Amino acid sequence: MSIFTDPKLGLIPGPFHKKLEEQNRAQNWYDWAGYAGPGVLDSVEFEYFALRNQASLFDISPMHKYRLTGPDTTAMLNRLVTRDVRKISVGRVGYAVWCDEEGMIIDDGTLFHLGDNDWRLCCQEQMLTWLLDAAWGFDVSVVDETHSVAGLSLQGPTSYAVLEAAGLDVSKLKPFDLAQIEHSLMISRTGFTGDLGYELWCDWDKAEALWDRIWKGGTHQGLRAIGYEAVNLARIEAGFLTAGVDFQPVHATERLHRGQTPFELGLGRLVDFNKGHFNGRRELLSKRENPRSLLLRFDVEGFKPSEGSLIYNRRKKEVGHITSGIWSPTAKRSIALAHVRMPDAGRSSGLKAEIYTLQEGKWRTRMARLTPVTKAFFAPPRARATPPART
Amino acid sequence: MSQFDAIVVGGGVNGLIAGTLLGRRGKNVCIIEKSDRFGGMASYSVDGGPTLAHSLYNLSPRALGDIGIGIQHPVLSSKPVSTVSLSEDGRHIVFKNDGVYWSDGTKHRESDAWSDLTRQLITYGDLLRQLAEAPPPGGQKAILSRGALNEFLRLAKLGIDLKKLGKSEMRRFLQVVLSNVHDIILDDLSEGPVAGMLAADAIWGTATGPRSPGTVFNLIYRLGHGGTITQPAGGMCALTDLMVEAAQKAGCLLMPDTEVSRILLDNDAVSGVETTDGRTIAAPNVLSSLAPKLTSRMTGPSAFDIETMRRVRNIRARGTTAKVNLRLKDSSALPSLSDELAHERLIYAPSVEYVEAAFNPAKYGQMSKAPVIEAFKMQTADGASWLSTIVQYAPSDLEGGWTETAKEQLAEIAVETLSRALPGLGDQIAGKQVITPDKIESATGAPGGHWHHAEMSLDQLLTLRPTNGMSRYSMGPKGLFQCGAATHPGGDVMGLAGRNAALAALEALP
Ligand SMILES: Cc1cc2nc3c(=O)[nH]c(=O)nc-3n(C[C@H](O)[C@H](O)[C@H](O)COP(=O)(O)OP(=O)(O)OC[C@H]3O[C@@H](n4cnc5c(N)ncnc54)[C@H](O)[C@@H]3O)c2cc1C
Numbered sequence: 001m002s003i004f005t006d007p008k009l010g011l012i013p014g015p016f017h018k019k020l021e022e023q024n025r026a027q028n029w030y031d032w033a034g035y036a037g038p039g040v041l042d043s044v045e046f047e048y049f050a051l052r053n054q055a056s057l058f059d060i061s062p063m064h065k066y067r068l069t070g071p072d073t074t075a076m077l078n079r080l081v082t083r084d085v086r087k088i089s090v091g092r093v094g095y096a097v098w099c100d101e102e103g104m105i106i107d108d109g110t111l112f113h114l115g116d117n118d119w120r121l122c123c124q125e126q127m128l129t130w131l132l133d134a135a136w137g138f139d140v141s142v143v144d145e146t147h148s149v150a151g152l153s154l155q156g157p158t159s160y161a162v163l164e165a166a167g168l169d170v171s172k173l174k175p176f177d178l179a180q181i182e183h184s185l186m187i188s189r190t191g192f193t194g195d196l197g198y199e200l201w202c203d204w205d206k207a208e209a210l211w212d213r214i215w216k217g218g219t220h221q222g223l224r225a226i227g228y229e230a231v232n233l234a235r236i237e238a239g240f241l242t243a244g245v246d247f248q249p250v251h252a253t254e255r256l257h258r259g260q261t262p263f264e265l266g267l268g269r270l271v272d273f274n275k276g277h278f279n280g281r282r283e284l285l286s287k288r289e290n291p292r293s294l295l296l297r298f299d300v301e302g303f304k305p306s307e308g309s310l311i312y313n314r315r316k317k318e319v320g321h322i323t324s325g326i327w328s329p330t331a332k333r334s335i336a337l338a339h340v341r342m343p344d345a346g347r348s349s350g351l352k353a354e355i356y357t358l359q360e361g362k363w364r365t366r367m368a369r370l371t372p373v374t375k376a377f378f379a380p381p382r383a384r385a386t387p388p389a390r391t
Numbered sequence: 392m393s394q395f396d397a398i399v400v401g402g403g404v405n406g407l408i409a410g411t412l413l414g415r416r417g418k419n420v421c422i423i424e425k426s427d428r429f430g431g432m433a434s435y436s437v438d439g440g441p442t443l444a445h446s447l448y449n450l451s452p453r454a455l456g457d458i459g460i461g462i463q464h465p466v467l468s469s470k471p472v473s474t475v476s477l478s479e480d481g482r483h484i485v486f487k488n489d490g491v492y493w494s495d496g497t498k499h500r501e502s503d504a505w506s507d508l509t510r511q512l513i514t515y516g517d518l519l520r521q522l523a524e525a526p527p528p529g530g531q532k533a534i535l536s537r538g539a540l541n542e543f544l545r546l547a548k549l550g551i552d553l554k555k556l557g558k559s560e561m562r563r564f565l566q567v568v569l570s571n572v573h574d575i576i577l578d579d580l581s582e583g584p585v586a587g588m589l590a591a592d593a594i595w596g597t598a599t600g601p602r603s604p605g606t607v608f609n610l611i612y613r614l615g616h617g618g619t620i621t622q623p624a625g626g627m628c629a630l631t632d633l634m635v636e637a638a639q640k641a642g643c644l645l646m647p648d649t650e651v652s653r654i655l656l657d658n659d660a661v662s663g664v665e666t667t668d669g670r671t672i673a674a675p676n677v678l679s680s681l682a683p684k685l686t687s688r689m690t691g692p693s694a695f696d697i698e699t700m701r702r703v704r705n706i707r708a709r710g711t712t713a714k715v716n717l718r719l720k721d722s723s724a725l726p727s728l729s730d731e732l733a734h735e736r737l738i739y740a741p742s743v744e745y746v747e748a749a750f751n752p753a754k755y756g757q758m759s760k761a762p763v764i765e766a767f768k769m770q771t772a773d774g775a776s777w778l779s780t781i782v783q784y785a786p787s788d789l790e791g792g793w794t795e796t797a798k799e800q801l802a803e804i805a806v807e808t809l810s811r812a813l814p815g816l817g818d819q820i821a822g823k824q825v826i827t828p829d830k831i832e833s834a835t836g837a838p839g840g841h842w843h844h845a846e847m848s849l850d851q852l853l854t855l856r857p858t859n860g861m862s863r864y865s866m867g868p869k870g871l872f873q874c875g876a877a878t879h880p881g882g883d884v885m886g887l888a889g890r891n892a893a894l895a896a897l898e899a900l901p
Contacts, residue, residue: 075693078693079692079693079697080697100696100697100698101696101697101698101699101860130697133697133698133700133701134697136692136700136701136704137687137688137691137692137700138692276659276693277659277693277694277695277867277868279696279697279698280696281659282659282696
């Protein structure tokens with residue numbers, strides 16, 4: 001990723017670090033934007049099943065968070081992102097992507113409409129200079145809240161019950177709603193797992209107290225702290241993209257033509273050509289009909305993880321590769337997100353992935369048939385019910 | 392239905408030529424100018440005094456031809472002037488077509504070296520002009536930035552008639568064009584007024600000194616039309632009046648005293664303009680002769696990509712040139728100058744080092760205490776005699792601002808400097824006008840009051856002029872074009888920017 005970490009400094013602790021450290025039996029930390037994030041705290045399997053069957057807590061504080069306020073904020077954002085933000089009302093959250101002048105995606109993220117002309121943008125990549133550039137000529141103030149707002153993702157079927165037990169009433173929140181539940185606590189019904197879940201946002205210095213409160217609420221709900229690996233399984237099942245994995249944020253690429261348009265990532269629904277000009281619009285108009293490749297979802301034959309495999313068409317020509325591929329414990333099949341070049345992406349039948357497996361010192365390759373899937377691999381109805389079940 | 396096919400914003404030389412060319416190709420055109428007189432910087436004057444621009448050296452016969460003005464027109468047929476480098480000891484040096492002479496008529500020992508160098512630069516200028524007359528190649532697409540140098544070399548090679556130049560000359564051209572004028576001049580000439588004259592001609596209107604990279608380019612640019620200097624008969628306004636006449640003949644509607652406040656859009660296409668007095672004038676095309684920053688501000692930043700706006704706001708335009716017009720008590724001869732020489736182009740630039748030293752204070756927001764000066768003795772329409780001078784360097788960002796005191800100081804410095812070579816000049820002066828870059832900016836809109844609207848530096852030339860991705864005159868929404876000095880090839884009373892822009896617009900017009 002594009003974040004430079006000072007080796008002398010090492011990874012720095014985030015707002016929940018003490019809490020995570022207490023539980024990090026695996027001592028598996030990874031670098032998330034310079035912060036020490038848990039890859040696994042205990043075992044991926046336990047954590048994943050807590051997420052899908054009970055409730056899970058994941059620290060998302062290292063996400064980049066920017067607060068945009070001022071009379072021109074809506075106009076400024078509408079020039080920044082490809083969708084029409086006027087359709088995201090106050091109290092709602094919207095998923096958005098933004099592009100460079102060539103129509104290549106810079107990053108994706110979530111826009112929190114906190115109040116009139118008051119927004120928060122959450123994303124994976126560092127975006128301050130870009131936002132300042134984007135705000136030039138607009139009456140908008142951009143404040144980097146990355147290190148002052150802490151975020152905690154509570155996901156899983158019992159997450160509503162956990163909040164209730166913690167004395168937090170979110171019964172009215174529909175998916176993508178947000179509410180200022182308490183003076184210094186905002187809760188949104190959002191997440192990166194495709195499941196019922198919430199994200200809790202508070203001041204950095206209130207983070208530990210918040211953790212304790214939720215933890216206590218989770219006592220009888222099977223709540224478990226989890227690391228990134230479990231989240232990653234869940235997000236692939238949900239069909240969500242990860243920057244740097246399933247697409248290359250164009251500002252972080254050094255080679256030419258590594259960027260991708262929203263159309264190439266299957267995000268065409270997020271592009272609104274009728275809202276007025278937005279960054280990259282003119283290029284996207286001409287690129288809309290001519291994607292070079294498409295991001296596709298596949299069921300993969302067999303059960304071996306297919307990440308990184310090359311994809312071949314009927315004539316044995318290499319036409320793409322798998323960006324994320326796992327055995328889905330819930331769907332009970334091997335699933336993958338993949339880039340496939342045109343025209344094979346348009347036909348998308350007869351494709352096979354060349355999967356390498358290593359067994360006790362012996363490499364094998366296997367050609368696994370790929371079956372295209374249009375929907376998410378896993379999308380439980382409980383994620384949408386309001387008020388949610390307590391389970 | 393729009394009344395017009397195109398609206399031209401700003402009626403300077405480039406706006407007039409752009410509009411007239413379109414009119415002559417059958418388009419319905421309206422040219423809107425905020426001041427009561429057309430011509431922009433070329434014709435701007437205070438209280439009937441001398442205009443900002445006071446001589447022609449780069450006027451494009453091709454641009455003129457395209458608007459139906461013959462180069463033989465009486466206004467343009469006055470005799471070329473020589474350049475006189477003023478000297479403290481009264482031994483002035485005269486630069487003529489055929490060589491360099493002392494004021495007593497004897498040949499200067501560096502005459503041949505100067506002529507050879509000048510001739511060579513003019514050859515290069517001829518090649519550059521070929522590039523100037525064509526919009527830079529590259530199509531509408533943004534070219535990925537790979538540094539000004541490579542881009543320039545590619546273009547230079549492309550536009551050049553290799554056979555004409557020969558291989559070793561070609562190599563030398565590519566060598567010198569990117570270098571600084573100080574080194575190139577002093578390779579061939581010894582330090583002193585002959586070298587100083589070329590150094591001065593490399594820096595007019597720019598925020599550079601002879602040692603700055605790219606100054607050879609500026610000198611070549613100035614020599615792009617052969618280097619002959621003239622003054623239009625009847626003054627600069629006679630020329631701009633001629634252009635106004637051509638515009639009318641081409642059927643253009645001229646709207647003086649009208650200021651455009653907004654460029655209007657409908658669905659990512661231009662739909663017209665709004666004026667400060669609240670009128671809306673509709674047209675599917677707008678050609679703006681204002682610098683990109685003003686044009687984009689009038690259109691609204693929302694209409695442009697974020698990268699475009701970043702480039703636009705980083706265009707460098709720091710004006711460094713002031714006009715100091717000295718009204719003379721009468722038309723009597725200037726001290727220490729024969730009457731014959733008094734009507735030539737006078738410059739004060741005794742050496743390359745002098746020019747460089749004049750630039751130093753400007754780097755730090757100070758005016759030159761010993762400036763480089765160009766002066767013409769002339770008469771205005773009311774019969775008054777003037778010494779019209781261009782004073783370099785008077786930076787737009789003067790520390791403390793251009794207060795009355797600062798202006799008075801600049802005028803005094805100019806008179807003092809000239810008086811070194813023309814002792815007693817002060818006694819002949821009846822009045823002074825000081826027109827500093829801030830004033831030029833407020834009068835014409837040129838950012839920083841800059842001569843070329845945008846610095847002529849290697850990173851802002853050719854396909855990179857005014858910025859990367861904008862070299863084909865179009866900008867953002869459909870139907871929006873730029874046509875002023877900030878675009879390729881650049882400023883001067885030349886007209887190629889306006890002409891090229893009109894041709895680019897024609898390509899896009901139905
Ligand atoms: C001090 C000085 C001396 C110079 N001397 C010489 C010289 O001797 N010889 C030479 O060749 N060149 C000279 N130049 C350079 C030359 O004058 C310019 O490069 C050239 O005239 C630029 O022409 P233009 O049409 O691109 O822009 P401009 O002449 O700047 O024209 C822009 C026009 O737009 C108008 N305008 C601005 N805003 C609005 C608005 N909102 N609505 C409507 N109209 C608007 C302005 O009033 C102006 O008329 C000199 C420049 C300076 C500053």
